[in-house]
Amino acid sequence: MSDYLQLLVIFFAAINPPAVALAARDLSGSRSGRPLAVAGAGFAIAAALYLVAASVAESLLDFLDVAPETFRIAAGIVMATTGVFALWRARVAAAPSEDGLQDAVFPLAIPLLASPAGLIAALSYGADDGVRMAFGAAVVPLAVAAALAATPLRRGEAAVDAAARLLAAVLVVVSAGLIVEGVRDI
């Protein structure tokens, strides 16, 4: 598997579009019929956060005096914790706001699309593989998740739930690999 494809799988697992779709279902009633606008705004905010995370990764780790290899261990721990939580409960609780558009910021952009797992992955891979690779891999599942969030889930909830849990399992495996890499790398 090429490095980019590998990163794509990792970000799909970290962002978990099916889990976002399940959580967004709870929001759809309060969006005043503007699901596309909410999803679009949420995507834009989250994408900006991922871009910032991947861009500042190297300087941030320098500032913190932490080697990228060591940071992988921390990233792995955060991602594994998120993965285990999502495995246990695929649907993240999402409280809708009064004004549907505000949902774009919270909870859609933060914490559903820009989740701790996704952002720390952007930091870790941004430092390891560069901004272009990390952001380029994050933006695809981000777009898929936003698109799913814009589409009200009418049926097939069980299948989406299964897919969310499957991706959560993938995230746990990927995180374990990341921790091992952080320990093993020079």
Add this chain to the structure above:
Amino acid sequence: MLKGLAGTLGLWAVGAVALRAIVIPAEHCPPVTPDQARASAVAAARWIERAQLPDGQYVYEYDRDANVEPGGYNVVRHAGVTMSLYQLAAEGDPSGLETADRGLEWMIANLVQHDDWAALRDPYTGSVKLGATALMLAGLEQRRMATGDTQYDELMRELARFMLVLQLEDGAFLELWDPATEQPNPNQRSKYATGEAFWALTLMHELFPGEGWDVPARKVADYLALYRDEVENQKFPPWADQWAAYGLSEMADWPLSDDHVAYARSLAERFGFLIRAESQRTGSWWSELWHGRQARAAGMGTWVEGLTSLWRIAETDPRMADMRDKIAERAACGAGMLYDRQVSPEEARQGARPQLLEGAWFTEGVTRMDDQQHALSGLIRSVEIIARREGE
């Protein structure tokens, strides 16, 4: 919305602080120049010199809090300390040669001769250990490289022949020769001594090419690279064996096989991780709670020794070239920590016995002679790496 967002960000902030405090505290690599690294190594050599007893032995341990020498002795460490002084000479500083020669005389006085070989015998226990002989031989090899003096060439061959008596079919070594049965003890291997013997054999081939020392050396290299961790039940392989790294670096232009390079890479990763972990330790109670006690110089020095050897391979072998800069970074970090933690002359003057304080490294108030040995070796071998990093 704002309340929820603030709550979420607040939770993230708490998580980030916890992560920083527990998992990723700052990695502290004190800066060190080539001159400082060299001066630090020489200060360690001066400690060994001051700690030498009239018969050639050294003060084994010193407890600065109680101002006592707890006693005990270890012949393998005696050979190692002496070897480090010869190593300093081979790196261009002959100031420790007289001390080393006195240490060598003590070893020569304790040799056991049998058939066509000689070995270093522990005068306290009577045991004849591979490690002691291997490090004595490594010391003589460093001495020869430093001085060109050939007077011990035959003794070196005798010591090397003893090592071959203990070598097994798979390339591994037994640890002991039993004077009572006049046979190797078939039940004991040592995780240290095999690497020590390996390095000594590779140096024999470097000094006496054409005598066939490369054959057993390659055999043990294969054992170390392919089988040792499994046969010797290493729980977290690879065993961080700086002696193996020394040997592999001598073999770099033989050249190394792919298996040897894979093993060398795994060693670099292990030493690098150990240095990274150590650089996070501050010695505070909080740091000790989550990251454990700071390593003693005898441990940290071996990691720097290992990295400096592997850097030499990365310099010459393209299969390791991608690791060169990272290895150099970790080696310099280790050297910086050693330099930073060494007892300075000012600190020493405030103690009861400044002569056993200055130039030493203490862990929980105690220094052991091999703290100075390994730190010296690591520091002197890192001088070139630090200089190259400064120049780049």
